[in-house]
């Protein structure tokens with residue numbers, strides 16, 4: 001049975017790391033819940049993303065991830081109301097279902113029995129899906145013919161996310177010098193940013209033309225909503241580009257990462273798979289359905305049935321505990337401070353917070369912290385146990401908590417229940433799954449599986 005790697009049994013590691021004296025790279029690394037509450041909630045105004053963060057993630061422009069203060073407040077309010085709009089949520093659910101029926105199932109059917117990299121499938125599916133929500137069109141990246149090499153956009157995001165790790169480990173002056181002369185990973189970042197800018201500006205231009213046509217009914221994608229909201233204030237193409245870039249970056253890899261790690265964990269824990277299938281059967285009253293209905297591989301759960309999938313909800317939480325898509329966070333101290341753990345923080349010092357280590361700490365999760373055990377999330381009464389967000393930080397904690405959390409659970413429940421009910425996924429023998437260094441946790445050599453259509 002596969003086991004998650006690298007335990008973190010040390011009491012809430014907190015250490016000072018010294019960079020070269022000239023580089024201003026000293027930082028404190030922590031995974032302590034008390035420090036998390038202090039940095040991200042109680043004193044969050046003191047711990048901003050800071051100028052270094054903004055420089056490292058400059059390709060996000062003035063999008064919500066990269067700003068503090070009034071600009072952050074304004075964007076947060078706007079995105080909060082868009083993401084909580086019921087009509088929009090229903091639209092997202094409908095497009096997701098159509099996309100699964102129209103593309104995901106045919107792709108899996110076409111490759112039945114063959115070796116499939118499910119991480120690739122998850123990435124392509126989520127990219128198409130997020131473009132549908134955000135831009136209102138399907139780029140058709142995932143197709144029965146396989147990944148199109150002429151489709152550079154998802155690859156461009158991947159290259160940026162991998163290359164940006166380098167900016168975290170060398171002094172700012174070094175990567176800025178390389179950027180000026182287009183050397184090494186900096187060359188990749190500039191090239192990929194240009195590719196993505198072209199894609200997004202083009203989508204904005206087309207959307208503007210569509211909106212000018214009176215006969216076009218109101219569209220329910222996020223770009224249209226952002227444009228409508230922007231008409232009341234200032235909304236330049238550049239600010240739309242920054243928001244759209246950020247939303248695609250925020251949603252696509254976090255969801256495809258969770259889906260990939262979950263499929264691997266479930267495939268290597270048959271007891272968990274069995275319980276998920278039993279739950280789907282119970283909640284959807286599958287047993288009582290017509291034979292013809294039961295036999296259809298196009299089974300999809302309905303929105304009303306989602307709340308009943310408690311064990312699946314727990315499985316998603318357990319996956320996110322062990323494999324948080326955003327494995328670390330950093331902040332910069334705006335002023336001198338003392339952390340609850342007693343550490344002195346100098347003004348301007350960087351804080352590196354490991355969400356990954358926190359999910360593997362014995363003092364939070366107990367002696368079985370390294371085991372994949374969805375049951376730990378379920379109470380005796382059969383409800384989900386609430387774990388405070390400063391201990392379960394996959395979606396962060398405090399005022400900057402992820403705005404897509406509820407939507408992510410909903411989407412993942414739809415997708416996972418449909419895949420697991422309709423297909424049996426086995427690991428390809430000898431394939432080793434291991435994480436790769438990137439700002440989003442993905443699998444180094446993919447997720448090689450064999451997919452079989454279930455005889456339901």
Ligand code: HEM
Pocket residue numbers: 064065076079247248250251252254255258324325326329393394395396399400401402403404405407408
């Ligand atoms: C499993 C899926 C997801 C995980 C684990 C996740 C995790 C996170 C984390 C850790 C942050 C904090 C980042 C930071 O401040 O540096 C964040 C923020 C954010 N997320 Fe997610 N996310 C997920 C899915 C999504 C989706 C689908 C969307 C919507 C498209 C989304 C939208 C956002 C936004 C807008 C923020 C910024 C919030 C703010 O700064 O106020 N996320 N997310």
